[in-house]
């Protein structure tokens with residue numbers, strides 16, 4: 001098939017970006033979206049032009065590196081699918097496709113389609129862990145965890161940290177990302193000792209990084225490639241209120 | 250000459266005894282030592298966090314934008330441990346034996362035994378970190394049998410075990426970064442190792458955003474940079490996985506062990522065309538219920554559902570009645586190649602076999618199959634556009650894992666003092682073939698439970714001159730790297746790095762993949778230098794050196810693959826036997842089974858760099874088996 005691509009180009013963090021138009025012929029429906037971009041990039045290199053820089057690594061939908069906004073939607077049109085797993089059979093001959101980076105105040109663009117999502121790492125560094133040193137653990141079966149809770153914790157832990165939820169949110173809020181981590185640990189007995197501290201420090205860091213507030217629009221859940229549920233946001237709000245009140249006392 | 254430093258005494262006591270004999274660094278002195286950890290996958294992240302907890306000064310490096318994105322994240326199936334929670338006859342000894350046998354008796358007994366011992370600590374550690382492993386209704390941990398093991402010893406977190414274990418290690422690392430015990434360098438790629446006075450003292454990196462070439466000094470360097478499966482261009486590895494860090498260390502004096510031991514995984518989605526950038530693994534667990542077959546007749550192009558039962562060849566069940574579809578990876582892969590080479594393959598390219606769930610659905614119901622494999626079926630449908638509930642899946646083997654790696658002793662130290670190598674980057678524990686769910690175990694054993702002990706011994710036994718990044722050796726390496734990059738940019742030829750990589754991959758896949766023979770290997774040894782020569786004359790790179798430059802990044806990685814390929818070929822040529830993933834067509838029994846030669850090849854082949862124009866020198870480390878009898882691996 002033949003496509004018209006409009007792609008965000010930006011030399012570096014300081015320069016201004018613009019949309020660049022490309023025609024691409026011979027796209028096969030078996031290609032993944034990123035393989036389609038690979039083909040474009042090989043053509044550009046042969047023409048002596050700089051290829052389009054985009055982030056990617058595993059190309060299996062699990063590392064969370066790929067981060068394209070396709071026709072206005074982070075990761076593109078297919079539900080529960082990262083853009084590296086999106087295949088061209090979802091498009092048709094003659095389509096125009098608009099490709100931009102994940103955008104948010106806290107995700108400055110580094111180049112073309114690559115943005116800096118290190119703010120998410122800093123939120124984890126602030127409290128997204130259980131403080132256990134190597135070799136301090138007891139036997140793995142010492143603390144039973146009900147299957148329901150373990151499964152729910154796994155639902156939350158499935159987050160791949162791609163930041164699509166933030167790019168989709170009109171407030172650029174990172175609530176779903178933070179809530180997933182807070183809830184995972186709040187559901188497990190191992191997470192109890194630091195339960196209150198954790199939510200307070202992570203939320204504090206989230207504000208410092210310039211992420212917006214949640215106003216219950218739920219775009220985050222809609223674009224999440226791992227279908228992490230907004231119910232975790234409700235859980236986190238309860239966690240936060242509880243911890244905050246306790247702190248006030 | 251190669252001293253593996255294996256402790257004496259009964260195998261069960263070796264590690265205990267060794268830990269007692271290792272010298273300790275006083276708690277207050279630990280902060281005087283700086284460790285550079287390259288790679289933040291399971292092995293690197295667990296090591297960096299554990300060393301920081303002990304009080305060492307740690308700096309960690311990754312080319313990814315976050316440590317959480319390392320290739321370890323994509324492991325699906327699970328992690329082994331000898332907990333014997335299922336009470337089905339498992340033990341440390343059995344895990345040890347299975348791993349050694351699975352590796353076709355080409356690994357070190359003492360290392361493998363230690364791995365089996367430590368496996369239990371890993372599960373404890375991960376659970377304490379909040380890793381949400383699968384559980385039974387009673388609240389205790391669930392196990393499954395994996396990759397043909399006869400006991401259920403695999404712990405798993407849905408189909409995302411690697412993700413959850415890595416996020417556990419990443420959280421430990423993040424905690425240390427937050428406390429300023431680890432300095433984290435993201436989007437920084439190591440280009441070379443710096444050796445001063447015979448010791449590993451630092452690395453030179455390229456900042457992938459600014460293009461800046463930078464030096465970093467340390468008192469020891471740990472490479473945990475993963476495997477080199479992307480030598481074949483197409484593999485199940487993440488796209489950036491490469492050989493640079495360990496190859497460069499090799500050129501600086503670290504010996505390379507068993508480079509030709511690569512694992513080809515039997516259940517991957519087949520190639521669909523030239524645009525293909527990677528091959529997706531379909532978890533091996535599918536083989537628990539799926540039946541593998543091809544048409545009996547060559548060139549049978551009928552859709553699978555129209556081929557009657559009696560015209561199907563369930564070749565694994567036929568050849569290996571007792572293990573059937575669960576035969577080990579190397580055997581399953583080779584059998585798939587055989588039937589496809591015979592003209593009976595399916596898929597548009599003829600390189601595919603069916604993995605059929607029809608019987609399983611009849612037996613267990615679609616609901617149960619959905620519960621077991623729902624996410625995998627979805628992934629398959631997304632990629633291929635066919636529904637595996639109604640049309641059999643197509644699969645084909647792909648490069649997946651590299652057992653070879655830098656040679657290390659029992660302390661995980663290479664032949665360069667101070668250079669330690671962990672995880673898939675070393676050659677250690679898997680011999681000629683790795684069992685499913687054992688890589689995660691090894692990476693975490695190395696990082697959490699081995700290196701924290703052994704690195705202290707290295708510090709305690711050595712003295713260190715004070716150095717910094719201004720040392721002339723750093724300047725020399727920085728200059729060489731800058732010149733190399735400038736040279737690449739100045740070629741202004743016609744072929745892209747990806748085109749060279751694809752060409753190399755094809756030569757390697759055809760001649761050093763699932764089947765290898767003398768004439769093919771010799772041919773490849775002529776072809777690879779030709780590709781390399783053309784690379785240096787006809788490469789094209791756009792953009793500049795001091796900028797984020799994806800073409801240059803790729804070219805630097807491909808340049809090292811192009812050199813490294815040759816040691817892999819030499820190793821395959823000189824190992825005149827078939828064992829594990831290394832199948833030399835000349836060495837097989839009349840029925841096509843691999844013919845191992847214990848008399849002449851029960852050793853590790855260890856390669857030393859002897860200059861660019863010379864053939865590398867082959868050393869051997871003899872493998873001594875005191876606790877097991879070398880059996881012929883039979884899965885019939």
Ligand SMILES: Cc1cc2nc3c(=O)[nH]c(=O)nc-3n(C[C@H](O)[C@H](O)[C@H](O)COP(=O)(O)OP(=O)(O)OC[C@H]3O[C@@H](n4cnc5c(N)ncnc54)[C@H](O)[C@@H]3O)c2cc1C
Pocket residue numbers: 287288289290291292293310311312313316319320321322323324325326327328410411437438439440473474475476485486487490491493494530649650671672673674685686687688689690692
């Ligand atoms: C699809 C798939 C599924 C798998 N499933 C399983 C399974 O179920 N069970 C199992 O046991 N094993 C499995 N494996 C194997 C296992 O995942 C890997 O062997 C293991 O995770 C490797 O871990 P590692 O820490 O050694 O390296 P990696 O996770 O590969 O990490 C390498 C790190 O090094 C960094 N790095 C590399 N080079 C440089 C450089 N030059 N400069 C800076 N940084 C660098 C990278 O950024 C990364 O952080 C699977 C593998 C694949 C491909």
Ligand code: FES
Pocket residue numbers: 055056057058059060061062063064065066082083084085
């Ligand atoms: S590239 Fe890893 S999730 Fe898309």
